[in-house]
Amino acid sequence: MATRKNPETKATKRANVSKDDLLKYYREMLLIRRFEEKAGQLYGMGLIGGFCHLYIGQEAVVVGLEAAAEDGDKRITSYRDHGHMLACGMDPKGVMAELTGREGGLSKGKGGSMHMFSKEKHFYGGHGIVGAQVPLGAGLAFADQYKGNGRVTFTYFGDGAANQGQVYETFNMAALWKLPVVFVIENNQYAMGTAQKRSTSTPEIHTRGQAFGIPGESVDGMDVLAVKEAGERATAHCRAGDGPYILEVMTYRYRGHSMSDPAKYRSREEVQKMREERDAIEHVRELLLQGGHAGDDDLKAIDKEIKAIVNEAAEYSKESPEPDVSELWTDIYA
Amino acid sequence: MTMIEAIRDALDIAMGRDSRVIVFGEDVGYFGGVFRCTAGLQRKYGPTRCFDTPISELGIVGAGIGMAAYGLRPVVEIQFADYMYPAYDQIVSEAARLRYRSAGEFTCPMVVRMPSGGGIFGAQTHSQSPEALFTHVTGLKTVVPSSPRAAKGLLMAAIEDPDPVIFLEPKRLYNGPFDGYHDRPVTAWKNHPLGEVPEGHFTLPLGRAEIARPGRSVTVLAYGTMVHVAQSGADAAGIDAEVIDLQTLLPLDLETVTASVRKTGRCLVLHEATLTSGFGAELAALVQAECFYHLEAPVARVAGWDTPYPHVHEWQYFPGPARVAEALRALLEEV
Ligand SMILES: Cc1ncc(C[n+]2csc(CCOP(=O)(O)OP(=O)(O)O)c2C)c(N)n1
Ligand SMILES: [Mg+2]
Numbered sequence: 169m170a171t172r173k174n175p176e177t178k179a180t181k182r183a184n185v186s187k188d189d190l191l192k193y194y195r196e197m198l199l200i201r202r203f204e205e206k207a208g209q210l211y212g213m214g215l216i217g218g219f220c221h222l223y224i225g226q227e228a229v230v231v232g233l234e235a236a237a238e239d240g241d242k243r244i245t246s247y248r249d250h251g252h253m254l255a256c257g258m259d260p261k262g263v264m265a266e267l268t269g270r271e272g273g274l275s276k277g278k279g280g281s282m283h284m285f286s287k288e289k290h291f292y293g294g295h296g297i298v299g300a301q302v303p304l305g306a307g308l309a310f311a312d313q314y315k316g317n318g319r320v321t322f323t324y325f326g327d328g329a330a331n332q333g334q335v336y337e338t339f340n341m342a343a344l345w346k347l348p349v350v351f352v353i354e355n356n357q358y359a360m361g362t363a364q365k366r367s368t369s370t371p372e373i374h375t376r377g378q379a380f381g382i383p384g385e386s387v388d389g390m391d392v393l394a395v396k397e398a399g400e401r402a403t404a405h406c407r408a409g410d411g412p413y414i415l416e417v418m419t420y421r422y423r424g425h426s427m428s429d430p431a432k433y434r435s436r437e438e439v440q441k442m443r444e445e446r447d448a449i450e451h452v453r454e455l456l457l458q459g460g461h462a463g464d465d466d467l468k469a470i471d472k473e474i475k476a477i478v479n480e481a482a483e484y485s486k487e488s489p490e491p492d493v494s495e496l497w498t499d500i501y502a
Numbered sequence: 503m504t505m506i507e508a509i510r511d512a513l514d515i516a517m518g519r520d521s522r523v524i525v526f527g528e529d530v531g532y533f534g535g536v537f538r539c540t541a542g543l544q545r546k547y548g549p550t551r552c553f554d555t556p557i558s559e560l561g562i563v564g565a566g567i568g569m570a571a572y573g574l575r576p577v578v579e580i581q582f583a584d585y586m587y588p589a590y591d592q593i594v595s596e597a598a599r600l601r602y603r604s605a606g607e608f609t610c611p612m613v614v615r616m617p618s619g620g621g622i623f624g625a626q627t628h629s630q631s632p633e634a635l636f637t638h639v640t641g642l643k644t645v646v647p648s649s650p651r652a653a654k655g656l657l658m659a660a661i662e663d664p665d666p667v668i669f670l671e672p673k674r675l676y677n678g679p680f681d682g683y684h685d686r687p688v689t690a691w692k693n694h695p696l697g698e699v700p701e702g703h704f705t706l707p708l709g710r711a712e713i714a715r716p717g718r719s720v721t722v723l724a725y726g727t728m729v730h731v732a733q734s735g736a737d738a739a740g741i742d743a744e745v746i747d748l749q750t751l752l753p754l755d756l757e758t759v760t761a762s763v764r765k766t767g768r769c770l771v772l773h774e775a776t777l778t779s780g781f782g783a784e785l786a787a788l789v790q791a792e793c794f795y796h797l798e799a800p801v802a803r804v805a806g807w808d809t810p811y812p813h814v815h816e817w818q819y820f821p822g823p824a825r826v827a828e829a830l831r832a833l834l835e836e837v
Contacts, residue, residue, distance in 0.1 A: 219628060296627030297587075331557050360536065491814060497807070
């Protein structure tokens, strides 16, 4: 893979980043990438059915923001949720087994790729309806404010979702009530087959909070350190009681919208260019190598370790049995 | 042709004949729709008549209502019926009521197309059949085609209709007459008589049912995908069932329904949507009121279970031929 000429960015220079931190981000991003590649393979083999949206290319967004999160902070997102779950420490086995529709899946196989949750990790779900998670995120933040516990909620949504009306109802309420919520717009420049310019009147989505008095900024989402830094600014603002904050994180998805996407709306060259010149994992890899923090062998060892975790998850997702048919009728009412 | 091609053909001809017809929705213009129903229309008619919208269902439908009130003929696409809920307020409070509210001065000749139904591993947010949410609303017409021929004829009629029409497209039928046997290959529409679609302008009247298959011992009321499942279920049970394809749910062709039930004396109602308060409840009530003295058994229903649509066990959930056959047998045993 071609490398960046200079992996040093403003953020890498500013951030007082340790070797351990870099290794941690590398490991976490690689886990997401390899997990998603495996999910893609299992899909191709027919072991996963239905809708499945991969996060490949966007890894630095969640890993950077998780690095800025504190214990007890909450997160909620859309259907493109595997990366968010892995980054907040949910079990890869449970995620993969949900994709294959097994009893060992996080929603017992009943929710599928788009619908998983974890109380323990404060992960309030994957949500299949575009934009629907945004007001829920404000509600979570309200509950934290009510309890006065200093926690914040990361509410993730896409550039396409940013055009749903409920987002703006939520912005108003969040600002009005000064809720501790970070709105994270993952701008990967496409909503399914529609490029942002075909659907969005003003390209700078982070400025849309201005009308409500919500500060916002655009962040390089291919640079995990820049994301972390911005995440720290945003959470500090929320924790200080100053209300919501918007981060528009500029990123890119390498794969199709979902597994059934013919990807005819963008050129292969465009994708290739991003992969080669802006890849977030490659970036950290270069920082590690050029900074003398790790050698090829160290990174190979990490690769191996990640591969083992992912293979174990894949095995589990095949071996775990399907839930009993009677499970169709459970979890509907208390 | 496939049902996708038939829908595209209907839109193409309608746009060609009438410059008031415009087509829009998410991914509809440049990309041609996620199911390709609008492919090529933007190239042919230009981006002012076929265009992309933001992901804003409420805005899409609401803007359509305004266009329709002012004389245009919008045909909007909601990408999956499951995404319709943000637009439901506009559909119910505005589209359905405009004529009444303005004492006939303003109307809403708009079509809202949406793929519905399951059988594609879409789980809870890509498989729903929300027809009863529309048939419950006076002022709306609700149409569900079961073949390419019906899709073209009914869609053209819907576009020409002076009132708002909800047009539910059973996505499992887009490429073939799915009969509920998920483990068998589906016949292609091109090898099916109803895949033969008349060329040019062609309408089928709204509010008219068709007898999909004549029979003597029991009447099966179905629409969409279940028209085909009804027939495979009857075959599996070896029962001479008369299958009625309702085509339009509201206004309902009650005459065709009652004529059949009076003849057979028994009635099974089918739908994929969940049972409770489904459109089948309305059908059962009408049949028992209209055909009470002809009935030899209580009206029976086979429908989706009263649960969310699951990710796993889709075929246990889907009311397939085995469940239909069992219900038919039970219905014939009643004396
Ligand atoms: C209410 C609603 N409308 C439409 C869809 C179909 N849909 C699913 S994802 C998507 C694109 C969303 O794009 P974006 O918000 O940018 O997120 P990304 O997929 O790029 O992560 C669309 C139109 C949906 N799931 N829900
Ligand atoms: Mg996007």
